Amino acid sequence: MASQRARFAEGFGQRALLTVDTEEEFDWNATFRADNYGLDHVRALGNFQQFCEGIGVSPVYLVDWPIATDPLARDIIGDAVRRGTAEIGVQLHPWVNPPLREEITDKYSFAGNLPQALEAEKYRRLRDAIEEGFGVVPRIYRAGRYGLGPQTAGMLMDTGIAVDSSVRARYDYSSGHGPDYSKHPVSPYWTDADRRLLELPLTTVYWGLLRRQGEQLFPLASKLPLLGGLLSRLSLLERISLTPEGVTLDEALRGIDIAIDDDLPVFVLSFHSPSLAVGHTPYVRTADDLDDLYDWLRGVYSYLNMRGIEPTTVAEIVDAVQV
Template structure:
């Protein structure tokens, strides 16, 4: 997929804006909260101070929260944020399927049920936040064989569900190990593009990464050893479990490889202590904000500007 001349290299900040739940326990339709939405306002103010327009990919519990809707609606109306769809099928009506790990990947559901869940969520977002979403991410990155047609029929222009270099097939999800990192067309005729989350291999063995890293799935300690001694490391662009030093190495690799768009992501419950493994206390939260501050500053030094979903759609060329 090509962008118009002069587009250069940009970055997009995406936020998996979702309910809080215990990541260590089986999924449940009822056992969740939305307490962290009160922290969205501070994060939005922070992004505005940095000149960044975040894309909030919201799921059903979030768009059902009056507090969350009030924050997001005002930011989107002011052009300071964008909103997209994130489908967590186990908490999205209609509730017809059994809640289990396989069904937590929406692409595994019957096509009619996946479509119904997506449509109800998309319509509720448009109704409550006042903007038709143009970008989608499947919860748990769970796209399937029917997802592209559902999205194209639903007016979505960008899917950003592919987490390149990662494999979720052990739990019944998709395997993105060999998927491209660069943006590409899912359905060129209908204007549906794929914008993968950015993950790169770093280190002297990085050219072997696509082959070597998956071979070590039974040996996580060996993966850790190769990372510690600087031979091979997989770096996703997220503050969750990735140091800023690692992220900067990942940014450099992505830019040197000529990626037109670097896609960053994290989970909104990390904006409050105690809801994710990555932010356990206020010190961790301060560190999260500092991570973003340093990442934005480094991107500016590398002359990489922030972008938005709307800008990406406008910049795509069909030539």
């Protein structure tokens, strides 16, 4: 994978992409179900879009089936897309996406674990619903729960997707039937020799005196919480993702410094849309939590601007990447 690292046009520099996993509300601690979900937070997307426009950021809404088929979501997001202040992408949650032919289990909550034909049919129905509902052809994909499979890349390339952003670098989901991304690159890379599909991993960095040994040490520390806590308290090793969910602003700013030092061309920020309203995710339980989320975004983009990191879009990334 290192030999396939993507290069960008001169002058592109380092930029930041804000991605939103735009999805239904469900109980994160319960078993997966095809029903019993909510869309109450969708009305909050309008305020969020206004906020983004106010700070000069064009978010990428990675929408799943309940969002893609919801009239209010189509109105709010569609308006921003038509005005050129947001982009749309595909996010596949197989347990709520027709056709529902599989047993709904933890294993099959990762779309890449589905039989190839079923994964492809679910994806195609969702992609078509997005094109119909929002009037644009999506160019970016993210598997729900980061659940890529061995056939996913081919499926995406066959349907004109230019960018995948399913890899959560430096995370391992294999204990729950998911992929292991612990050794995947953090910098954008080509998934195929013909350079048809660009991977934009979600940005996660190691911070601390031992960060260069993070790939070897962090998996061990994650299995031994006392060791992990000690390494963090001593500023020896910490894993920082660029998300307002579970990551403080101070941690994020330290992570940005590392990403700049490591010369990452694209910083991929992410969070889940139900966090835009109180009570739908573990990260936003109170009004103060919601204020903190917006303060995080405000603080991060102020710092990025100070460090010379401009916001970007999928369209700009596709235009700038060198094939």
